[in-house]
Amino acid sequence: MYLNNPAMIEKKSMEIIEQTMVGMNFNENELTVVKRMIHTTGDFDYQNIVVFKDDPINTGLKLLAQGCRIFTDTRMAWSGINKKALKKSGSELKCYIDDERVKELAQKKGTTRSYAAVDIASQDQVDIYVIGNAPTALFRIGELIKQGRVSPSLIIGVPVGFVGAAESKEFIRELDIPSITTVGTKGGSNVAASIVNALLYMAVGR
Numbered sequence: 001m002y003l004n005n006p007a008m009i010e011k012k013s014m015e016i017i018e019q020t021m022v023g024m025n026f027n028e029n030e031l032t033v034v035k036r037m038i039h040t041t042g043d044f045d046y047q048n049i050v051v052f053k054d055d056p057i058n059t060g061l062k063l064l065a066q067g068c069r070i071f072t073d074t075r076m077a078w079s080g081i082n083k084k085a086l087k088k089s090g091s092e093l094k095c096y097i098d099d100e101r102v103k104e105l106a107q108k109k110g111t112t113r114s115y116a117a118v119d120i121a122s123q124d125q126v127d128i129y130v131i132g133n134a135p136t137a138l139f140r141i142g143e144l145i146k147q148g149r150v151s152p153s154l155i156i157g158v159p160v161g162f163v164g165a166a167e168s169k170e171f172i173r174e175l176d177i178p179s180i181t182t183v184g185t186k187g188g189s190n191v192a193a194s195i196v197n198a199l200l201y202m203a204v205g206r
Contacts, residue, residue: 013039021047029057033180033198040194049183051169056178057199059154060128064089064203068127068153072192073097073114073137077130080193085200096120112136122150130156132192135164142171155179156195158187 003009017035024047026034037046067090072078078095086093096102096117106116114134121129122144129152131138138157144150157172159165162185169181180195 033195036194036198037191040190049186051181053173054178056154056180059178060199061203063127063153064091064199067091069124070128070130071121071126072130074133074189076189077132077192080190081196082200085204085206088204089200115140126152128154130192130196132158132187132189135159135168138168138172142175145175156192157181158191160187
């Protein structure tokens with residue numbers, strides 16, 4: 001016999017995760033986010049590599065409770081964010097990776113599309129940047145913050161990979177901006193979406 005009810009499967013999964021996470025120093029809201037990250041990936045190492053800087057969860061909950069503007073770097077992350085909860089929050093989710101302006105700008109500047117998409121998004125007064133795939137996008141956000149061209153309230157930066165991923169997250173942690181990041185190479189669009197969903201569920205429910 002096996003469980004075939006989605007709600008029961010998730011409930012049981014979360015129970016197993018919490019029972020396995022012994023001795024971790026997270027507050028209740030942080031634990032909720034970390035459990036969602038582990039549930040999404042099946043990887044308990046996220047409890048060791050996640051970094052919460054400058055009270056990002058409370059910042060995110062306030063933003064989502066009142067409705068805000070969110071940018072993400074990939075369609076995969078965009079697709080993974082719960083649209084019903086997003087609608088309840090009154091928030092707007094943007095992804096410009098397949099925008100023709102991004103293609104043209106990337107070709108003109110010789111950059112990645114993700115980098116160019118951040119430049120396009122910088123015109124939108126984004127409240128929350130959600131980066132799960134492209135280190136170049138996260139680096140660009142940091143550069144624009146330092147230049148005073150964007151001032152996000154929260155950065156969720158968990159790009160995955162071996163070229164610039166760890167370094168881009170370190171760069172963001174140097175800034176005085178609330179952020180949720182991971183140390184090292186692990187991350188991904190699914191992880192980024194899981195963090196946003198955890199915050200949405202706490203802020204407005206499902």
